[in-house]
Amino acid sequence: MNPVEMDFEKAGGLITAVVQDYQSGEVLQVSYMNPESFALTRQTGRMHYFSRTRNKLWMKGEQSGHFQEVVETLVDCDLDALVFKIRQIGGAACHTGYRSCFHRRLEAGGNLITIEKEKVFDPAQVYKA
Amino acid sequence: MNPVEMDFEKAGGLITAVVQDYQSGEVLQVSYMNPESFALTRQTGRMHYFSRTRNKLWMKGEQSGHFQEVVETLVDCDLDALVFKIRQIGGAACHTGYRSCFHRRLEAGGNLITIEKEKVFDPAQVYKA
Secondary structure (H helix, E strand, C coil): CCCCCCCCCCCCCCCCEEEEEEECCCCEEEEEEHHHHHHHHHHECCEEEEEECCCCCEEEEEEECEEEEEEEECCCCCEEEEEEEEEECCCCCCCCCCCCCCCEEEEECCCCCCCCCCCCCCCHHHHCC | CCCCCCCCCCCCCCCCEEECCCCCCCCEEEEEEEEHHHHHHHCCCCEEEEEECEEEEECCCCCCCCCCEEEEEEEECCCCCCCCCCCCCCCCCCCCCCCCCCEEECCCCCCEEEEECCCCCCCCCCCCC
16 A cells, blocks of 8 residues: 555654645644554545554544545655645644644744634534533 | 743654745755754754754754745644744755755655656755765
């Protein structure tokens, strides 16, 4: 299924996945993949990750329904990072409800300014217990 | 200097830096930063990284002269990844001479196809012993 051999060893079993909106080019999310989540992403066309904090495989949208459909996959020069151009179902990638996880700008003085006007969804409605 | 406290602990002392062309939005590179390279990037306005393979701090362009000048810095929701929108001096970020490290597309069957037409520079000329 995957003739390409990604280098999972360099970073303790994980590769880095940069997620970019396939139309706007906006970086929506950076997450990590173990071999299983990479294989599932390839097989299903939906983004699967490995959570470093929860130590488990997950599919984006499994709780929220906000899946990410792969449009194009780019591989870096030393085979330990990927750019996935995706279609974001529901319009927001971040668990906070913002379109992008990168919704804050770091100013010269060190302050963080939120640059997105509003949240796409209310996390309290989407992630129910 | 840096009121923002990035979370360097989650991944063994490093945070992830996604480097994006400030005009085109193309992702050029993904690298990693320890606290010192992050601080130097903030202080100088030029991208500094920490090499996981060489285990050392480096400034992009220190050998090649192909510096990266920071235009804008975005921070992710959980403070362990950054997007740097940069101006790439010399026009190419990848040590192979291509504009982007992500110059190959992973096809459905698993083959890698080079999608950039030509190299911007010849590495043999740029990285001399």
